[in-house]
Amino acid sequence: MWILQIARLGHPVLRHPAAPVTADELASPEIQKLIDGMILTMRECAGVGLAANQIHVSKQIAVIESKKNPRYPDAPDIPLTVLINPRLTSLSVKKEVSWEGCLSIPDLRGAVPRAESLVCEGLDRQGRPLLIEAKGFKARVIQHECDHLAGKVYLDRMEDFSTLTHLAEFGRFWNK
Ligand SMILES: [Zn+2]
Incomplete structure (x- = not known):
C-alpha cells in the first residue's frame, strides 16, 4: 500500500464537482484499492477526512475518521466511515x-x-445504502468532505477572514 499525493489549493481538480461512482466502478479492485489508499493517506497525514478529488480522483468518494488526532487533539472520536455518492438531505437551520x-x-x-x-445518505464501500445522522464535529467533517466533492473548500464558507490564521499563531493566540 502507498501514501497518495494530496492536491493543494490551486489545483483545478479541487474546483470541479466529482462524478458519482457507478455500482460497477465501486465493485472494481481499482476503486477498492483506492479507498484503502485514501484511508491510509488520511491516517498518515493525521486528517479527520479525505475526499477523492484531494488525491486527484474526481469521484464522489470520501473517508472520515477521528481517533486521538494530533492535528485535532480536542476532537471527539468518529469511527472509520467510507461515504460513496453522499447527499446531505436535511440540515438544521x-x-x-x-x-x-x-x-x-x-x-x-x-x-x-x-x-x-444533518442527515447524510449514500452508499458504503460495499454498495449498501448508508444513512448517517450527525451533529457537532462529525456533522462538520461530513459537510467539509461533501463540499470537496462539490468543488468547494472551507474558505468558500468563511464569513470572517480575520480568523484565518497560521497554525503557529493559532496555538499562541486562538486555541485557548
Ligand atoms: Zn479539506
Whole structure:
C-alpha cells in the first residue's frame, strides 16, 4: 500500500464537482484499492477526512475518521466511515461556528459556520445504502468532505477572514 499525493489549493481538480461512482466502478479492485489508499493517506497525514478529488480522483468518494488526532487533539472520536455518492438531505437551520483546517490548504485554520446537524445518505464501500445522522464535529467533517466533492473548500464558507490564521499563531493566540 502507498501514501497518495494530496492536491493543494490551486489545483483545478479541487474546483470541479466529482462524478458519482457507478455500482460497477465501486465493485472494481481499482476503486477498492483506492479507498484503502485514501484511508491510509488520511491516517498518515493525521486528517479527520479525505475526499477523492484531494488525491486527484474526481469521484464522489470520501473517508472520515477521528481517533486521538494530533492535528485535532480536542476532537471527539468518529469511527472509520467510507461515504460513496453522499447527499446531505436535511440540515438544521441553526449554524455553529468552529475551526477547520484542510490537508489541501496546509498550515492554516479558519472559523467556519456550518449546520449543527444533518442527515447524510449514500452508499458504503460495499454498495449498501448508508444513512448517517450527525451533529457537532462529525456533522462538520461530513459537510467539509461533501463540499470537496462539490468543488468547494472551507474558505468558500468563511464569513470572517480575520480568523484565518497560521497554525503557529493559532496555538499562541486562538486555541485557548
Ligand atoms: Zn479539506
